[in-house]
Amino acid sequence: MPLERKTARPQANAIKGRGAASWVPGRYEKRQVEGEDDGWDTLYAEDDFTPDPRPETRVTEERARSIISRNQSPDIGFSQSVNPYRGCEHGCVYCFARPSHAYLDLSPGLDFETRLFAKTNAAELLRKELAKPGYVPHPIALGINTDGYQPIERERRITRECLEALAEARHPVSLITKSALIARDLDLLAPMARQGLVSVMLSVTTLDNKLSSQLEPRAAAPHTRIKTIAALHEAGVPVGVLVAPIIPMVTDRHLEHILEAAHAAGARAAGYVLLRLPHELKQVWREWLELHVPERAGHVMSLVQQMRGGKDYDSRFGTRMRGEGPFADLIAMRFAKARKRLGFPDLPPLRRDAFRAPKLDSPQGDLF
Template sequence: MRRRRASLGVMREPRPAPERIKGRGAGSNREGRFELTSLEHVDDGWFREDGEAPPQPRTEVSEETARSVISRNRSPDIPFEQSVNPYRGCEHGCVYCFARPTHSYLGLSPGLDFETRIRAKTNAVERLRAELAAPGYRCSPITLGINTDGWQPTERRLRLTRGLLQLLHDTRHPVSIVTKSALIERDLDLLAPMAAQNLVQVALSITTLDNRTAASLEPRATAPHARLRTVRRLGEAGVPVSVIVAPVIPAVTDHELEAILEQARQAGAHSAGYVLLRLPHEVAPLFREWLDLHHPERAAHVMSLVRQMRGGRDYDATFGRRMRGEGAFADLLEQRFRIARRRLGFGRLPELDCGRFVPPRPPSPQGELFQGDRSLP
């Protein structure tokens, strides 16, 4: 191991050269933009047999105690004001995930660390209950599954998202959901009655219909055909469903735009949207590594198209342009989407009802004195 710069930064695992790693999206543990120390592997030949593959990175889930869980949004091009994320990091491993740079704030890599070192906010339900019960709280829809997918694999065991959804169900609080996991079908017992009161809508994100492409882009997310099945099952249960073609990657997945919309409509999706590939901060070099590993023959062409839509840069974060891009290729994508949406008869999801909300009762020591006392009238 060789240290390139000495500092007091947080120590992490050394970064080997980028490589294909089965079941992982990132090909390296690239340093975050706040790191002061950078480490790299140097193979000295010890403890490795000739031809022996390096050990696969394992997922580690650690507990985090949150001081608050509701995040407020003021971005004019995002259609929600509040969101809740019970996890930091996401085992789905989508290499394009715009949330990867948030791991840099933890002193961890937006690369492999983001998908292998997960933080679980184990007090999320408790904190949400307290925030909903606050006297000044104003009800507006809460979105689950923005920075990380609330139904990622570790949710099967921890059930944090399930607890949050149960609380929102009990308080009749409206919620919108974004996911790419069939695990959401587990919660149909909550979603269906909420849908009957116009309290929930779900968006399934579908990037590609090709299993091989999905296996490298988003290796631990639900397979594309299973997501379409989830669209159908949610719709059959009365849950309003939309499909988001996201992200649209030029010269990799953009040719599938119409096919995804057609199959989503056949599965029962009520509305549709799309988002252009976004490469903020450390996502850009991670995505370039992915191209070099999986599509070296077209890597330069893909990035050339990306820059044409981003004002000559890897990314343009300007509101109004960051989701759609600019230029001839971006205009063509938007035109194709509009034509397909009109032809397939997509509509809009109904607005959620905020008038049913009943704040949770704050804990009362006095109330607990009488809990269970059946002798009282």
């Protein structure tokens, strides 16, 4: 039975260590609780409708039924992905994956970063998928919808288990993360890199520590991500930087500085993505603007809409990542000019010819 969840007060407050400030209702919720003041100023007297000032992270273990997700999107560079977790404790307020929590009858707001799900059988399922007769290897993007190296990975180690399965099968894999925890797995990544089986992109949004703590409160600090790029590069792992998302009048001024710092650290590829606001993310994002940069909120949204055909979001392939219009064109030109000046050579293609299907223990062996 769906949980009945209280809503936040009309004037939400920023919560330290969290990106969202309220439980924004999911688009599939059938029941919501709203507070109405009767005029006696008692509505919030006992904090019944105010988010906990220190909402705890809760992790639910689940047994997934399948693990490899496939897509045919023409504007992303992979056709297969594996996500060890649902929800992400990094709490990035702009995360395009937030609306996916609505499928669980949970809020894309605070629930997305506090109600997490760990797929405990992910590596087991992955080995079974790779062992299927006729399986054709294509690079797998590991931890894309939500970061595979978010804080709970330190103890759960599900991403590492999946990486071990891919390493054993000599299967190509790419990773995108905002976490320095990926350096823990250099003992796996470095040998895979020598075989041409892995590449990594570090996502960097800003070099401003204060702004980063507001936008992505539990992700690694910007300078730590730059150091992680250096550590991967020194270990021989092909690594690049993804400037994402670029937010007009909030982070766009950092574009060239991020590229320069990442290139100096050893990044050999660069990309960018403009802010995307699908479904409930529009409300989560507007709430953040009003709390943190109220004097610019209207201007930010005006520029966003100028890049999205007058709407908050345009989901069309070909434009959803880059936008359109004068401001989007300016960002594209700035990026291209900086990329050319710095001389990013691009990451090498991943090998597919080294794949060897896992050999699974047959239960029939116990009969003889």
